[in-house]
Amino acid sequence: MFGTRDRIALQGFNNLTKVVSFNLYDFYVARSEEERQRYVKDIDEQFSASRITDILREIARIIDADVLSVSAQDYEPQGASSLVLMSDLGHTQNGGHTSGPGGPGGPSGHTSVGAHLTKSHLCAHTYPDWTDPKGICSFRVDIDIATCGTIVPLRALDYMFHSFENDVVIIDYVVRGFTRDAQGRRVYMDHTVKSIQDFIDPEILRDYHCEDMVLQSENIWQTKMMRTRLNPADFFPPQLNPEAPENQAALEDVRREMVGIFYGWPG
Secondary structure, three states: OOOHHHOOOEOOOOOOEEEEEEEEEEEEEOOOHHHHHHHHHHHHHHOOHHHHHHHHHHHHHHOOEEEEEEEEEEOOOOOEEEEEEEEEOHHHHOOOOOOOOOOOOOOOOOEEEEEEEOOEEEEEEEEEEOOOOOOEEEEEEEEEEEEEOOOOHHHHHHHHHHHOOOOEEEEEEEEEOOEEEOOOOEEOOOOOOOOHHHHOOHHHHOOEEEEEEEEHHHOEEEEEEEEOOOOHHHHOOOOOOOOOHHHHHHHHHHHHHHHHHHHOOOO
């Protein structure tokens, strides 16, 4: 984790750009038209503009940013957007290095959300898919946090896991640009990262199979995560028995979908 001993004395403003991209997938079985419509309606209500805005506000708090203004809109037949303007508090308050847990509008049901920091931004998009012929619905959330300065956006990871149901997760972290140290020399990295997993609560990690890709010299990290502990009841409407043979077969289809997305196999 980022500690005081990792800090570098910099000259002037920290110009490094740190970008975290979260791709989160949640799956559900809805085989009849009624079940599919209910799934879409529930997703639309659960992740309305108001709910997405609440999530963005909390991300801003976690990464030490001050919310300046909010603009949010729900769409018909489904979807929502939210825009939050923020300013960077981390540089003036504590250097952005505090510890602690990080805690649907188009024809396809796509949701856009943007949150902007000073020379930085946060955006989110949701993509519900209920068109699979086997009835395996998926809900994907893409969240990008790009910050300049001392903020380390990886600190919001735990909160993202607690905000959504996540069966497959792909996280990328890239640091770009350079700043200068007190002697005027270029600095391309101002904190230590060995693995993205180091920024995730071990209690969360226990539920996943994880694989890392690290290009340390290029300041690029990726962690892919696939849930290994599945609660069958989470994937079916409440009136269905998840232990019934046909539902056990559907659960195996869900597992195949998860593996396909995790390894990038064609469906």
